Amino acid sequence: MALTPQNSEAFMREVDEAVRQDRLMTFWERYGRLTLAAIILGLAAFGGWLYWQHYSKTQSEAVSEKMDAVLTSAAGGGTPDAKELDALAKANQPGYRASALLTKAGLTARKGDSKAAIAAFAAMAADTSLDQPYRDLALIRQTALEFDSLKPQQVVDRLKPLAIEGAPWFGSAGELVALAYMKMGQTKMAGPIFAAMAKDSRVPESIRSRARQMAGVMGIDAVEIPAETTEG
Numbered sequence: 001m002a003l004t005p006q007n008s009e010a011f012m013r014e015v016d017e018a019v020r021q022d023r024l025m026t027f028w029e030r031y032g033r034l035t036l037a038a039i040i041l042g043l044a045a046f047g048g049w050l051y052w053q054h055y056s057k058t059q060s061e062a063v064s065e066k067m068d069a070v071l072t073s074a075a076g077g078g079t080p081d082a083k084e085l086d087a088l089a090k091a092n093q094p095g096y097r098a099s100a101l102l103t104k105a106g107l108t109a110r111k112g113d114s115k116a117a118i119a120a121f122a123a124m125a126a127d128t129s130l131d132q133p134y135r136d137l138a139l140i141r142q143t144a145l146e147f148d149s150l151k152p153q154q155v156v157d158r159l160k161p162l163a164i165e166g167a168p169w170f171g172s173a174g175e176l177v178a179l180a181y182m183k184m185g186q187t188k189m190a191g192p193i194f195a196a197m198a199k200d201s202r203v204p205e206s207i208r209s210r211a212r213q214m215a216g217v218m219g220i221d222a223v224e225i226p227a228e229t230t231e232g
Contacts, residue, residue: 098124098134105138109145118145133168140172147176155180165196171203175211191218 088100101124109117124130124138143150143158155176162173174193181190197203197211215221 094130095134098130102134102138102141105141109141114145118142121145136162136169137172140169140176143176144172147179152180152183163193165200166202170200171197171207171211174203175207178211178214187218191215191220194218195220 088096089104090097101120105117105120105124108120121138121142125135125142127135140159140162143155147155159173159177162169163177164170165174167173174197178190178193178197181187181193194211194215198208198215200208203211
């Protein structure tokens, strides 16, 4: 009995289905365990990645809290825990490590050991693994401690690139450079720097106040005139 087109098409579908099932069974017999193992390993790796993300976040938060405590203690004139400070100075996060190193060097200077503090700041300034703003600040603090023993021109050469209006450390670097110019008798170079610092709202108020006084002594007007407001 001949198959009708409809019966023939149904028969071919059944054959195709049987072939696919046979191939699937053959594949599973050959590679089923490997596939299952790969799936399990993939899920385990994903789970491990999620755990590491959580662990890293938790550790970062813990380090942040310790850093806050250390900085608060140091800023208040206290002495942070030495072990915690040493641990933070070895932290994986560059920002925390740099802040801890700056704090350690500052505490060393506070204790009167200028030589060790200068060496610590100099090491930071030369450490290319730290971000440039931290290195620049270390250089400024190193220079401040060495100021009396350096020739004024050395101070200028070292810090002039940082004593630029708008630069992150303009106030700290500018003050040292201006004082160095004064030691050389170059008041015409020092005056404009003091005036610029006095008028720069980004410079810390303590430095602005001193700069305003120094500019006034030199006869330079460094008082900001508030912009007039118009009412319409």
